[in-house]
Amino acid sequence: MQQFISQFPSLVGQTATIKGWAYNVRSSGKIAFLQIRDGSGFVQAVCVQNQVDEITWNRALEVTLESSVVVTGIVTKHPKHDDVFELQVTSLEIIQKAEEYPIGKKEHGPDFLLDNRHLWLRAPSQWAIQRVRNQIILATYDWFRDNNFIKIDSPILTPNACEGTTELFEINYFEERKAYLSQSGQLYIEAAIASVGRCFDFGPVFRAEKSKTRRHLTEFWMMDAEAAFVDHEGNMQIQEQLISFIVKRVLETCQTELKILERDQEPLKKVVAPFYHMTHAEAIKILREKGSDIGDMDDLGADDETILTQMYDKPIFVEKYPSEVKAFYMKRDPQDPRYVLNSDLLAPEGYGEIIGGSQREDDYDELIKRVREHNLPEKEFQWYLDLRKYGSVPHSGFGYGLERIVGWICGLHHVRETIPFPRLMNRLEP
Ligand code: 4AD
Ligand code: MG
Numbered sequence: 308m309q310q311f312i313s314q315f316p317s318l319v320g321q322t323a324t325i326k327g328w329a330y331n332v333r334s335s336g337k338i339a340f341l342q343i344r345d346g347s348g349f350v351q352a353v354c355v356q357n358q359v360d361e362i363t364w365n366r367a368l369e370v371t372l373e374s375s376v377v378v379t380g381i382v383t384k385h386p387k388h389d390d391v392f393e394l395q396v397t398s399l400e401i402i403q404k405a406e407e408y409p410i411g412k413k414e415h416g417p418d419f420l421l422d423n424r425h426l427w428l429r430a431p432s433q434w435a436i437q438r439v440r441n442q443i444i445l446a447t448y449d450w451f452r453d454n455n456f457i458k459i460d461s462p463i464l465t466p467n468a469c470e471g472t473t474e475l476f477e478i479n480y481f482e483e484r485k486a487y488l489s490q491s492g493q494l495y496i497e498a499a500i501a502s503v504g505r506c507f508d509f510g511p512v513f514r515a516e517k518s519k520t521r522r523h524l525t526e527f528w529m530m531d532a533e534a535a536f537v538d539h540e541g542n543m544q545i546q547e548q549l550i551s552f553i554v555k556r557v558l559e560t561c562q563t564e565l566k567i568l569e570r571d572q573e574p575l576k577k578v579v580a581p582f583y584h585m586t587h588a589e590a591i592k593i594l595r596e597k598g599s600d601i602g603d604m605d606d607l608g609a610d611d612e613t614i615l616t617q618m619y620d621k622p623i624f625v626e627k628y629p630s631e632v633k634a635f636y637m638k639r640d641p642q643d644p645r646y647v648l649n650s651d652l653l654a655p656e657g658y659g660e661i662i663g664g665s666q667r668e669d670d671y672d673e674l675i676k677r678v679r680e681h682n683l684p685e686k687e688f689q690w691y692l693d694l695r696k697y698g699s700v701p702h703s704g705f706g707y708g709l710e711r712i713v714g715w716i717c718g719l720h721h722v723r724e725t726i727p728f729p730r731l732m733n734r735l736e737p
Contacts, residue, residue, distance in 0.1 A: 312348035315392040318382040326377050329370050339367040354396040366399045375402040425737045435564035440713045446556035459499040459506040461492025467687040474514045488513035493531045500535040507532040521721040526730040533704035539648040539666040542703035547580035554578040570718040583623045606632035612659030624650040635677040637665040658715040664705025671695035
């Protein structure tokens with residue numbers, strides 16, 4: 308039998324066997340304290356010399372940091388702290404005695420930790436981040452299921468660019484032609500809406516950006532959503548409902564994790580729809596008042612987003628960017644065709660863009676103009692253009708960057724901690 312530490316509240320007074328790793332060990336004379344982690348939680352196992360046989364006592368002294376162990380004992384409540392449980396050891400087995408563990412208690416630099424990512428993943432903070440990430444994924448699936456979206460899987464090997472040709476990873480495998488790793492599944496789920504109405508995908512995407520910032524990964528997980536008969540306004544309502552739902556779910560299910568991460572939860576509690584809105588033009592005005600020299604038709608940079616999102620206590624939709632800084636598929640604003648019907652959703656507390664979305668160009672003639680203006684290969688885009696020939700409908704969608712959302716909700720400085728094995732411009736290992 309195996310019990311999990313997370314079950315301890317209902318096991319008080321009973322014998323339990325847990326299987327895990329010793330993440331801290333110390334002994335003082337006749338008592339050994341083994342901090343055990345089993346994946347579901349953390350607990351202190353207390354081994355008292357005169358209450359166990361000699362073999363067990365000697366094993367308790369032999370356990371090294373990160374040794375794998377099976378521990379049996381009686382579950383007790385901590386005498387002073389509610390919600391804290393202990394295991395009074397009756398027997399102990401060492402599965403593998405660990406060699407001297409390279410990650411110590413002293414502070415390590417980020418490069419050392421990233422080089423040892425395969426081990427660093429075990430740290431309580433990293434455990435907490437992956438558990439929050441998991442809840443965000445589950446909440447996303449739940450929200451879509453409850454709101455009539457189905458999951459449609461997009462391909463990763465593609466013949467064309469979705470977001471921009473400068474950031475493509477090239478594959479030389481297919482004879483006589485180049486293929487690329489997907490930057491976003493959007494174009495494919497646009498095809499699927501004429502079959503299923505509303506859908507989303509969720510998978511790894513690749514950006515060969517030469518960006519070394521705290522927000523950029525070269526491989527990250529994107530969730531794209533797309534819905535038929537939804538306009539720009541409706542698109543933003545879907546996003547704010549989804550994000551509010553995700554944040555609420557994390558607050559409900561990840562209290563232990565957020566406490567380990569020392570995340571201030573007050574700002575998260577304010578993340579309730581409706582969110583704030585401003586146009587790109589309004590954002591530029593505010594930024595100039597704050598001393599920026601940003602031009603009317605410039606894209607917002609990371610620093611601009613930081614300034615804006617430190618001014619508000621909820622996420623902000625920045626709408627209607629200049630068409631020239633955005634992707635070819637975005638529909639022009641009929642009131643001023645220099646701009647597009649898009650929105651970037653910026654997370655508060657200085658985090659910045661977590662979602663990019665727009666209403667899509669649904670007119671064949673307009674879209675082919677855009678393909679040509681962007682110098683995209685018409686032949687490879689023929690299937691996408693076809694969608695505008697056979698029952699084209701107004702439609703909109705968006706994509707979120709999972710790591711950006713995890714980073715914001717966990718209150719982390721850099722996205723590299725949010726993904727189990729980060730890929731950055733200068734990092735492919737471990
Ligand atoms: O804004 P992006 O480039 O939008 C698209 O790819 C659209 N096709 C999505 C759609 O409409 N279906 O990327 C979407 C999100 C960004 O808002 C950001 O959160 C994240 O993906 N993202 C990155 N995350 C980590 N590292 C990078 N290099 C990222 N680039 C974008
Ligand atoms: Mg974007």
